[in-house]
Amino acid sequence: MKLRSAVTAGLAGLVIAFAVPGSAFAATGDFSYSFTDDEHRTLTVTVHDPQSDECVNLPYLGSEWVDAGHTPHNATDAWVTVYEGADCEGPTWKLRPHGKPATEHLKVRSVYFHGPN
Numbered sequence: 464m465k466l467r468s469a470v471t472a473g474l475a476g477l478v479i480a481f482a483v484p485g486s487a488f489a490a491t492g493d494f495s496y497s498f499t500d501d502e503h504r505t506l507t508v509t510v511h512d513p514q515s516d517e518c519v520n521l522p523y524l525g526s527e528w529v530d531a532g533h534t535p536h537n538a539t540d541a542w543v544t545v546y547e548g549a550d551c552e553g554p555t556w557k558l559r560p561h562g563k564p565a566t567e568h569l570k571v572r573s574v575y576f577h578g579p580n
Contacts, residue, residue: 488515488578490559492539496571498523498532508532515541515578518551524572532571536564540577545571 495509500523508522524532527549537543537558545565547553549572556569 484493486542489513490501490515490539490543490576494537494539494543494574494576495564496521496524496532496535498565499530513539513574513576515576518573518575519567520549520573521571524549533569535566535569536543537562537574541576543577544575545569546573546575547571549573551575 467493489510489512493509493511494513495507495556497505497507499505511541513519521532523529523576531547535545535558536542538561541562543558544555545558547570551573553572558565
């Protein structure tokens, strides 16, 4: 039970960390993805108003020792490139703004939100 509380608190902290405004352009809306934890539970993380024009390693997924996340959903107003590898490396796929959730077959470890052109 303590692990579940720690994970919940950690996820809440991540949402707050990603929501802090900065000087760079931030996409408006939510980006979410799911991952399976070490107890075989599927958890979903939602990032609110993510920063754009920088590579973001998604929490809990940056190590090649854990399974990649899946089922990304871009409900922001910006195009996003999802990467199967950490540090925006490896196979990529672009998700349109305000799109539908991708399938669980699309793996993700890092993302890049594109600022206005």
